[in-house]
Amino acid sequence: MKVSEAATHGRRAVIELREKIVSGELPGGMRLFEVSLAETLEISRTPVREALSRLAEEGLLDRLPNGGFVVRRFGYEDVIDSIELRGVMEGTAARLAAERGASPEGLARLHEIVEKIDACFGEGDAVDFDAYSDLNEDFHRELAGLCGSEMIRREVERASALPFASPSAFLPNRMEIAAFRRSLRSAQEQHKAIVNAIVGREGARAEFVAREHARTARHNIEYIFNKDPDLLAKIPGLALIHR
Amino acid sequence: MKVSEAATHGRRAVIELREKIVSGELPGGMRLFEVSLAETLEISRTPVREALSRLAEEGLLDRLPNGGFVVRRFGYEDVIDSIELRGVMEGTAARLAAERGASPEGLARLHEIVEKIDACFGEGDAVDFDAYSDLNEDFHRELAGLCGSEMIRREVERASALPFASPSAFLPNRMEIAAFRRSLRSAQEQHKAIVNAIVGREGARAEFVAREHARTARHNIEYIFNKDPDLLAKIPGLALIHR
DNA sequence: CTGTTCGTCAGTGTATACAAGTCGCCCTTG
DNA sequence: CAAGGGCGACTTGTATACACTGACGAACAG
Numbered sequence: 001m002k003v004s005e006a007a008t009h010g011r012r013a014v015i016e017l018r019e020k021i022v023s024g025e026l027p028g029g030m031r032l033f034e035v036s037l038a039e040t041l042e043i044s045r046t047p048v049r050e051a052l053s054r055l056a057e058e059g060l061l062d063r064l065p066n067g068g069f070v071v072r073r074f075g076y077e078d079v080i081d082s083i084e085l086r087g088v089m090e091g092t093a094a095r096l097a098a099e100r101g102a103s104p105e106g107l108a109r110l111h112e113i114v115e116k117i118d119a120c121f122g123e124g125d126a127v128d129f130d131a132y133s134d135l136n137e138d139f140h141r142e143l144a145g146l147c148g149s150e151m152i153r154r155e156v157e158r159a160s161a162l163p164f165a166s167p168s169a170f171l172p173n174r175m176e177i178a179a180f181r182r183s184l185r186s187a188q189e190q191h192k193a194i195v196n197a198i199v200g201r202e203g204a205r206a207e208f209v210a211r212e213h214a215r216t217a218r219h220n221i222e223y224i225f226n227k228d229p230d231l232l233a234k235i236p237g238l239a240l241i242h243r
Numbered sequence: 244m245k246v247s248e249a250a251t252h253g254r255r256a257v258i259e260l261r262e263k264i265v266s267g268e269l270p271g272g273m274r275l276f277e278v279s280l281a282e283t284l285e286i287s288r289t290p291v292r293e294a295l296s297r298l299a300e301e302g303l304l305d306r307l308p309n310g311g312f313v314v315r316r317f318g319y320e321d322v323i324d325s326i327e328l329r330g331v332m333e334g335t336a337a338r339l340a341a342e343r344g345a346s347p348e349g350l351a352r353l354h355e356i357v358e359k360i361d362a363c364f365g366e367g368d369a370v371d372f373d374a375y376s377d378l379n380e381d382f383h384r385e386l387a388g389l390c391g392s393e394m395i396r397r398e399v400e401r402a403s404a405l406p407f408a409s410p411s412a413f414l415p416n417r418m419e420i421a422a423f424r425r426s427l428r429s430a431q432e433q434h435k436a437i438v439n440a441i442v443g444r445e446g447a448r449a450e451f452v453a454r455e456h457a458r459t460a461r462h463n464i465e466y467i468f469n470k471d472p473d474l475l476a477k478i479p480g481l482a483l484i485h486r
Numbered sequence: 487c488t489g490t491t492c493g494t495c496a497g498t499g500t501a502t503a504c505a506a507g508t509c510g511c512c513c514t515t516g
Numbered sequence: 517c518a519a520g521g522g523c524g525a526c527t528t529g530t531a532t533a534c535a536c537t538g539a540c541g542a543a544c545a546g
Contacts, residue, residue, distance in 0.1 A: 007507080007529095009530070010529070010530090033496090033498090034497075034498070035497070043530080044531045045498090045530095046529075046532090047530065049293075050292075050529085053293075053300075056300065067497080068498070077394075078393075081394040082394060084339075085394070085398055088331060088332075088335050092331050150321075151321050151325060151328070250499095250537085251498095252499075253499070277528070287502070288500095288502085292528090309507085309509095310507090310527080
């Protein structure tokens with residue numbers, strides 16, 4: 001058996017089912033039955049139950065009042081709202097880091113990430129997307145934990161958990177649109193402003209730049225919905241959106 | 244079998260275990276073993292697993308990396324942080340209700356609740372605690388759903404889920420301290436200000452009054468920790484705090 | 487034709503036996 | 517004495533049989 005596979009049937013089931021939900025293969029509103037899933041995945045009902053329970057925790061499934069699960073249905077408004085919530089949570093993490101003070105180590109790591117992101121930009125519109133995407137995630141993860149509170153870190157991460165709420169959800173793998181690439185530069189300016197505000201103990205500024213930063217994602221998704229809805233099925237994590 | 248009992252062993256186990264955690268009988272940091280819990284509750288391991296899974300979802304347990312659960316450990320900072328987060332979330336709900344507009348029905352229900360709370364106050368410091376407590380919960384629940392977004396409602400409710408994060412966590416059953424009773428009046432003033440701000444589409448005001456409103460709870464818990472720590476074991480939902 | 491009741495069945499709830507993994511301890515060996 | 521390996525107990529993972537419940541439909545009575 002492959003080592004790369006998660007050790008247990010339960011973990012594997014979580015991964016496979018998540019993939020099927022995110023890809024839209026199990027569409028929103030569909031009820032999931034333990035027996036049929038067990039047959040599909042070729043395991044018994046027990047690890048299936050385990051997996052369903054974890055996916056409910058993750059927010060991809062809803063529990064029915066009398067037992068059973070349905071795939072949660074997400075619409076345009078839910079995407080907007082979850083981006084809004086991520087902005088609010090990241091804003092709170094930034095504000096608390098400014099108000100309560102951030103550890104020198106954390107700030108150093110954040111500065112380092114920002115510098116590395118700078119290095120992703122070349123002449124003109126050229127951007128190293130893959131590197132930017134990874135570093136962007138690092139930045140947001142570091143920000144979440146910066147104020148030193150485990151509870152804040154945890155809840156900020158949670159707000160980024162849904163596939164379309166993540167900070168790099170729309171950081172286009174091979175997106176050719178020039179406006180999107182340019183938006184990365186202004187996003188990086190916001191990264192710097194957030195760090196600067198935290199260093200200067202400017203809580204309100206840190207909070208609201210972080211919120212505005214999340215608006216970039218909202219702007220992108222609005223563009224996609226209005227101008228290029230075909231992209232919906234193509235961008236990972238957007239295929240499950242109900243139209 | 245009694246009708247009042249939750250239908251399934253699993254549900255009953257959730258209730259009993261939650262009670263034992265909140266009361267401090269199962270202290271923070273304690274590892275929970277399926278077999279021993281099954282023996283204690285006189286059921287098999289299956290519904291115990293189900294219950295543990297739900298309590299992890301609720302935030303009272305943490306999953307261990309290689310299986311198993313521990314009772315989550317909460318300290319003073321966690322109480323402060325979770326109240327902060329509830330304030331942030333309720334602030335967001337209030338702001339969005341102001342910005343996006345609230346339904347007339349929702350606003351009417353909110354007004355009605357506010358009026359009923361007014362009726363809880365008598366001459367001098369007299370307050371009908373029980374009625375206030377129920378109505379206060381109604382107010383916060385109504386506020387959470389006021390902007391019409393199911394996702395916002397759900398996440399605000401979630402932020403109030405931990406026993407010491409709930410809006411009426413410290414609304415003292417039989418608390419004799421006059422200052423606490425007086426604080427209820429100013430809390431009610433804040434209720435009115437929040438509603439007023441929402442009606443007037445003043446998003447920023449709604450958000451920050453709601454945040455300040457949550458500070459009442461923080462103020463109370465700071466008082467308890469500093470001046471009267473014996474109360475910790477007595478107030479429901481505070482017994483699980485690690486000192 | 488409509489309402490009610492009973493049966494069937496699909497699906498989850500529960501118990502339990504067995505498998506497999508993890509961790510600590512002890513023994514062995516260098 | 518230290519390090520490494522292996523043994524064993526303890527705990528969770530998995531399969532499966534059976535119980536229970538709720539929903540739907542058919543049949544019968546009013």
